[in-house]
Amino acid sequence: MSKRPPSLPAQAADMAMQMALRQIDFNRAPAPRPAAPVAKQAAPTPLSSPPSDEHRLALRRRDWLADVQEAQRALSPYASGLLTAENLSGEEFLHSFYAPGRPVLIKGAITGWPALERWTPDYLADRIGDAQIEYQGGRSSATDYELKKDRHRKRATFRHFIDLVRAGGNDAYLTASNSATNAPALAPLDEDLGPLDAYLRRPQGMLWIGGAGAFTPLHFDLTNNLLAQVTGTKRLILIPPSQTRRLAHRGHVFSDVRDVTDEAQLKRFPQARDVLRYEVQLTPGDLLFIPIGWWHQVRSESFSTMLTYTGFHWPNAGHENYPAG
Ligand SMILES: O=C(O)CCC(=O)C(=O)O
Known part of the structure; x- marks a missing residue:
């Protein structure tokens, strides 16, 4: 009797086991901090009826x-660990990470991109020069700059913007929300990027450029995202959706706990202190998959350039029916 091929779940289990044996490193990400029982925290804004x-x-x-x-x-x-993988095929990515909604750090997938060698502040300033671009500015004087991002839209020549971010700090940051406006001005940078065919059907990324200290507060996205770190390093904290009740989720996709490492905020929101969390440092050439609904906050440790991609081969339309309120 001929042997029947394994069923799909059996194939996926085999695949996961093979990955565990040959590609996956458990040790690079620190062990997650376990979640503690929920403590009392600052009272939320009262509901219209209790x-x-x-x-x-x-x-x-x-x-x-x-x-x-x-x-x-x-x-x-x-x-439960945050896994690091190399040589991760599209099939393996789908079965072990995209479909289960599980983050993964992927090493070595974009090492051939010219941008990894080229994208210094000097190169970028020379390549784009005095073209007008939009960025987020005036962030130091506000805490809700992501929620109210339209108030922070500023324009400058790209060269001037690069001077602002060379100085470091959180005041000026070119973010994904500036991408549509900046596409024509920044198009010359596309030739420095390469394909990511295993995971993406649409390789248009949204660019982030900031200085040491640029900070994106705790939030989750309404799409699955693939981050590609090109220049510099960033430190991310990832928190699974299971922890949402500890995170004072109020404005849209944001937490009132903007930064789970900030002692003053943890005093106000003690439930967030022992939340289950993972820390990852992104270095040049790293990809990080952040599944839809996973909380994350991001701090640039140096001058940094990064792209976020959402055009996967598989459906990514959670945003279409989010109860935005
Ligand atoms: O790099 C950042 O500052 C934020 C990135 C982010 O939140 C995202 O791509 O979803």
Whole structure:
């Protein structure tokens, strides 16, 4: 009798096992900090009518479910760790990370991109020169610059913008939300980038350029994102969706806890202190997959350039039915 091919789940399990054996490194990301039982924190803005007992019970049951699932995942470093992979094929990425909604740090996938050698502040300033671009400015005088991003749209020549970010700090940052406006001015940089055919059907990225100290506060995205670090380093904190009740989720996709490493904010929101979290440093040539709904905050440790991609081969339309409120 001929042997039947393994069913799809069996194939996926085989694949995961093969990856565990040949490609995946458990040691680069620090162990996650376990979530502690929920403590009291700053009272939220009152709702128009208080939640009923039934509603409260439903929420407690939902939270219980999230906690028992995390406790179970924690039994295995393969299931709960933030994995690092090399030579990750599109199929392996789909089965082990994209479909399960699990982050992964991918090394070595873009080492051939000319941008990795070229994108210094001097090169960028010379290449784009005095073309007008849009960036986010005046960020030092506000804390809600991401939520109210339209108020912070500024224009300058690209050369002047690069001078601003060379100086470091969080005041000026070219972000994904400036991408559409900047596409014509920044088009000459496209020839420094390469393909990412294994994962992407549409290789148009959204560019981020900032100085040491640029900071994106804690939020989640309404798409699955692939980050490609080109210049400099960034430090990210990733927090699974299971921790949402500890994070004072209020304005759109943002947390009132802007920075889970800031002691003053942790005093106001003690539930966030022991949230389950993963820390990753992105270095040039790294890709990081951040699944939809995963909280993240990002700090540039140096002059940094990075692209975010959303045009995967697989559906990525969670944003279409988000209850925006
Ligand atoms: O790099 C940053 O400052 C933020 C990146 C980010 O949040 C994203 O690409 O989703």
